[in-house]
Amino acid sequence: MELCESVQRGLQQLADPSVFSPSSYRELLEVCYRSLLSSQADPGALDQPELKQVEQISLKQSHTAATTFILEAVKQNADKSTISSCLEELTFSAERIDMFYNAHQKHKKELEHLLASIGRCPRHINDVTWRLQYHVKNNQVDKVNEPFYCISLNTENEGSSEDINFTCTVEQLQDLVGKLKDAAKSVEKASQM
Amino acid sequence: MEEVDKILIHALKQVGTEVSEETGSVKQFSSELIVEAVVRCVRVIDSGLGGALPTSLPPGMSARFRVGMSLAQACQDIGYKGEIGYQTFLYSNEPEIRSLLMFLVEKLPRESAETSDQPQGKSAVLQRAIAAAIKAQLSVPWLPPNCRLPLHSETQSPGALHRFHVQPLSLPHCSPGKKQLKEVKDYHRDILPPVTAQPSHHASVVASILEQHTAELSAAQEWDNEWNSQGLLSRLKPQEYRSRKLTRLRKRIQEQLRSAAQPSPESALGGPRSTCDLSELLQAFRGSAPSDHILTKGSHFTHTQKFTFTQTETSASIPFVHQSDGDVQLRQQEEQLSLQQQLQQLCSEVDQLTADMKHMTVTHAQVLDELKQRELGNSENVEKMQVKKKTIDLLPDSDDNLEKLKALVEASAKRVVNLASQWEKHRAPLIDEHRRLKEICSKQDLESSKKLSEIKSLHDKIRVSTEEAKKKEETYKQLVTELENLPQDASRLAYTQRILEIVSNIKKQKEEITKILSDTKDLQKEINSLTGKLDRTFAVTDELVFKDAKKDESVRKSYKYLAALHENCNQLIQTIEYTGTILREIRDLEEQIETENGSKTVANLERILSDYKAIRQENSALAAKVREG
Numbered sequence: 131m132e133l134c135e136s137v138q139r140g141l142q143q144l145a146d147p148s149v150f151s152p153s154s155y156r157e158l159l160e161v162c163y164r165s166l167l168s169s170q171a172d173p174g175a176l177d178q179p180e181l182k183q184v185e186q187i188s189l190k191q192s193h194t195a196a197t198t199f200i201l202e203a204v205k206q207n208a209d210k211s212t213i214s215s216c217l218e219e220l221t222f223s224a225e226r227i228d229m230f231y232n233a234h235q236k237h238k239k240e241l242e243h244l245l246a247s248i249g250r251c252p253r254h255i256n257d258v259t260w261r262l263q264y265h266v267k268n269n270q271v272d273k274v275n276e277p278f279y280c281i282s283l284n285t286e287n288e289g290s291s292e293d294i295n296f297t298c299t300v301e302q303l304q305d306l307v308g309k310l311k312d313a314a315k316s317v318e319k320a321s322q323m
Numbered sequence: 324m325e326e327v328d329k330i331l332i333h334a335l336k337q338v339g340t341e342v343s344e345e346t347g348s349v350k351q352f353s354s355e356l357i358v359e360a361v362v363r364c365v366r367v368i369d370s371g372l373g374g375a376l377p378t379s380l381p382p383g384m385s386a387r388f389r390v391g392m393s394l395a396q397a398c399q400d401i402g403y404k405g406e407i408g409y410q411t412f413l414y415s416n417e418p419e420i421r422s423l424l425m426f427l428v429e430k431l432p433r434e435s436a437e438t439s440d441q442p443q444g445k446s447a448v449l450q451r452a453i454a455a456a457i458k459a460q461l462s463v464p465w466l467p468p469n470c471r472l473p474l475h476s477e478t479q480s481p482g483a484l485h486r487f488h489v490q491p492l493s494l495p496h497c498s499p500g501k502k503q504l505k506e507v508k509d510y511h512r513d514i515l516p517p518v519t520a521q522p523s524h525h526a527s528v529v530a531s532i533l534e535q536h537t538a539e540l541s542a543a544q545e546w547d548n549e550w551n552s553q554g555l556l557s558r559l560k561p562q563e564y565r566s567r568k569l570t571r572l573r574k575r576i577q578e579q580l581r582s583a584a585q586p587s588p589e590s591a592l593g594g595p596r597s598t599c600d601l602s603e604l605l606q607a608f609r610g611s612a613p614s615d616h617i618l619t620k621g622s623h624f625t626h627t628q629k630f631t632f633t634q635t636e637t638s639a640s641i642p643f644v645h646q647s648d649g650d651v652q653l654r655q656q657e658e659q660l661s662l663q664q665q666l667q668q669l670c671s672e673v674d675q676l677t678a679d680m681k682h683m684t685v686t687h688a689q690v691l692d693e694l695k696q697r698e699l700g701n702s703e704n705v706e707k708m709q710v711k712k713k714t715i716d717l718l719p720d721s722d723d724n725l726e727k728l729k730a731l732v733e734a735s736a737k738r739v740v741n742l743a744s745q746w747e748k749h750r751a752p753l754i755d756e757h758r759r760l761k762e763i764c765s766k767q768d769l770e771s772s773k774k775l776s777e778i779k780s781l782h783d784k785i786r787v788s789t790e791e792a793k794k795k796e797e798t799y800k801q802l803v804t805e806l807e808n809l810p811q812d813a814s815r816l817a818y819t820q821r822i823l824e825i826v827s828n829i830k831k832q833k834e835e836i837t838k839i840l841s842d843t844k845d846l847q848k849e850i851n852s853l854t855g856k857l858d859r860t861f862a863v864t865d866e867l868v869f870k871d872a873k874k875d876e877s878v879r880k881s882y883k884y885l886a887a888l889h890e891n892c893n894q895l896i897q898t899i900e901y902t903g904t905i906l907r908e909i910r911d912l913e914e915q916i917e918t919e920n921g922s923k924t925v926a927n928l929e930r931i932l933s934d935y936k937a938i939r940q941e942n943s944a945l946a947a948k949v950r951e952g
Contacts, residue, residue, distance in 0.1 A: 134539035136494060165519035166528070173520040186512040190495045194518045198536045201529060248487050248530055256468060286468060288483050321457040 131208055131216050133199065138220060140195025143188050145222040150192070154180045155226060158189070162196045163237045167244065203234065204241040253285035253292070263297075279303050326821055327421070334428040338363045349421045350921075355380050357420055358394065358412055364427035365397050372397050384937040387413060398423065401430060413934070414927035418918075448801050451808075485526040489534040492518050551782050555775060861889055 133141070143149050150158065157180035165175045181189055203213055210231055217227045261280040267273055276299065283294040298306065328348040336342055340360045346352065352360075359378045366373030376394060380387050391409025398407055403426050411419055466472075495511040522531050554564045717724045864885065872879040 132540060134536055134543055171520040171525045173516040176517050187495045194494055198532050201532055244529055247484055249484055251484055321454050321461055
């Protein structure tokens with residue numbers, strides 16, 4: 131895991147027992163996870179009694195560095211050996227590494243969820259209703275006599291559902307079905323590496 | 324043979340043949356399986372050759388025969404030397420099939436096996452992880468939204484998504500080298516909110532932090548690269564290099580802007596206009612909101628204008644109250660006319676005056692120039708006059724003055740010579756010094772360039788070794804993960820162990836064989852010595868008894884018995900030897916029978932018979948069809 135200089139500096143401060151006492155270290159970790167995972171920004175996140183004794187600038191630096199490190203670790207799906215070797219290089223003691231890793235394990239799922247929520251996603255199809263209709267004639271042609279399908283896809287996105295309606299001929303429907311099958315097949319193929 | 328068969332079956336499975344778990348040896352292979360295995364091997368060895376071959380036997384007998392023939396031909400094309408024909412596949416016999424399969428498996432390209440041993444790249448591991456994740460997701464059944472548990476919500480319901488929206492973050496930098504303003508420090512200490520509270524939307528916190536980190540990291544890498552490639556060669560300190568680069572860039576930007584701003588000849592008028600436009604635009608931009616404010620603060624002229632206008636208005640409004648309508652209108656018109664005339668007059672006057680002013684300024688400038696020139700000419704003239712005055716002063720006493728001047732000239736020439744010699748004196752050591760310093764300089768240059776190259780090579784080495792270390796670590800990790808992922812039957816290890824066992828067994832057997840051989844040699848020696856002994860003792864006894872036999876009747880009898888005994892014993896030995904050879908022959912024959920049994924001759928014969936019948940039936944059916952047709 132590569133870290134930039136400012137993050138390394140901030141983490142080194144965090145590792146320094148003369149800057150962060152054990153209790154303030156624990157509190158800062160808590161604050162980091164809380165500030166990342168809370169649903170609202172909290173400008174007073176660092177106003178904790180345990181963190182009062184720490185110099186404010188280095189506290190903010192360490193907070194930034196720790197949040198960055200946490201996010202990078204989750205992003206790269208770092209395992210225990212990677213995290214601990216990385217922190218060891220930054221002069222963390224074994225006890226602090228353990229503390230960090232335990233906290234990390236505790237919040238990893240939520241953080242993964244948080245990272246996964248960045249992006250976009252097409253609507254999910256939940257259900258299909260269809261109707262076969264017959265086109266007999268129109269104002270221009272007296273005899274059309276073609277069947278066609280009315281299809282309504284029930285889709286869902288972020289909990290809200292919406293219907294997508296369209297009509298298509300048999301060939302178009304076959305094309306659609308073929309494409310869907312292709313998609314399913316390629317997903318299956320991707321799972322068999 | 325069992326080991327060989329296992330290896331063969333393993334190899335065939337890798338090629339893609341579906342060998343069931345029960346078949347443990349080549350003996351159990353059916354014709355279909357043999358054909359499939361051979362075709363798959365041929366396809367892997369030479370895809371062009373095997374592409375046309377079917378992997379399964381067709382139902383028709385004649386078609387089977389043809390498939391067998393083409394398969395045999397393909398095997399011979401690959402280079403199989405042994406006896407092969409359609410019968411090898413249709414009426415298989417174990418040793419032939421085994422030798423054929425062994426040949427084909429040996430011919431299989433090795434790379435595929437080797438690549439599977441090689442550690443795959445990082446991407447392969449990642450892809451495998453992705454595949455595993457997709458598989459896990461696929462294995463979970465889809466549930467309608469109402470039945471979803473939180474377990475499914477992760478993959479099946481999209482949840483609230485937001486875009487990767489980045490906002491710049493401000494971080495409290497305090498690098499030890501730089502001194503910061505006290506105010507900035509105070510701001511960082513007391514007012515700056517923590518990074519997680521800085522973005523206006525909390526959702527963009529994660530994206531912003533990640534982006535910030537990546538940007539910083541990539542900038543550092545870029546700088547590293549540049550410093551190693553160019554910065555070191557410039558022999559400057561990092562700060563100097565940076566400032567120099569900054570000035571260079573600025574200069575370039577300036578040049579670019581200047582060249583872009585320079586009006587091309589045909590748009591000579593366009594150039595200034597565009598700048599005008601820009602200033603107008605800026606003015607408009609700045610003055611859009613407080614435009615009236617600017618007006619109120621306008622120039623003196625606008626003030627006076629306003630003042631006069633308001634005055635005239637008030638002066639006009641006063642009489643307006645007293646007079647009757649027609650008069651008023653007339654007077655107003657007149658007034659208007661006169662005012663307009665006045666205005667026009669004034670305007671023209673103003674125009675004229677401005678033109679005059681311009682003219683005046685121009686003439687003023689011209690006059691100033693002229694004045695300067697005149698002054699210059701004046702001073703020149705004054706100088707000339709002074710020189711002339713001096714010469715005139717000198718004229719009366721010309722000879723004397725000439726002498727004086729000559730003396731002066733000579734003295735000055737001498738002085739020049741003197742100075743030159745002095746200069747020479749000084750020059751030589753100075754030049755030497757200069758040369759020396761130059762040499763030192765060049766030496767130092769050389770040294771520094773040497774050191775630079777050393778530094779560079781060191782940097783390179785460092786980089787290379789760090790990269791190597793990283794790579795090795797990565798490969799180590801991959802190997803560990805692969806090892807964890809590997810199926811537990813370590814076939815290779817087992818094979819090598821078995822091979823080693825077999826080799827040791829063979830060694831033991833060899834030792835035993837040599838022991839037995841030496842034993843038999845000993846036995847033969849003993850037998851030889853015994854027969855020799857027997858012969859000698861017989862000859863001696865024969866002679867002794869023969870001597871006595873002439874004298875005594877009973878001894879003669881005993882001699883006869885002796886002869887008979889000897890003969891019988893010889894016969895006995897012969898029969899024993901004979902039985903031995905017969906036993907050996909019997910064993911040979913038994914072995915032969917076994918091999919014959921192994922090649923399934925009877926079964927094959929029966930199959931040949933039935934196939935023959937099938938062919939005849941097919942033929943007759945075809946003939947009937949022909950007749951019908």
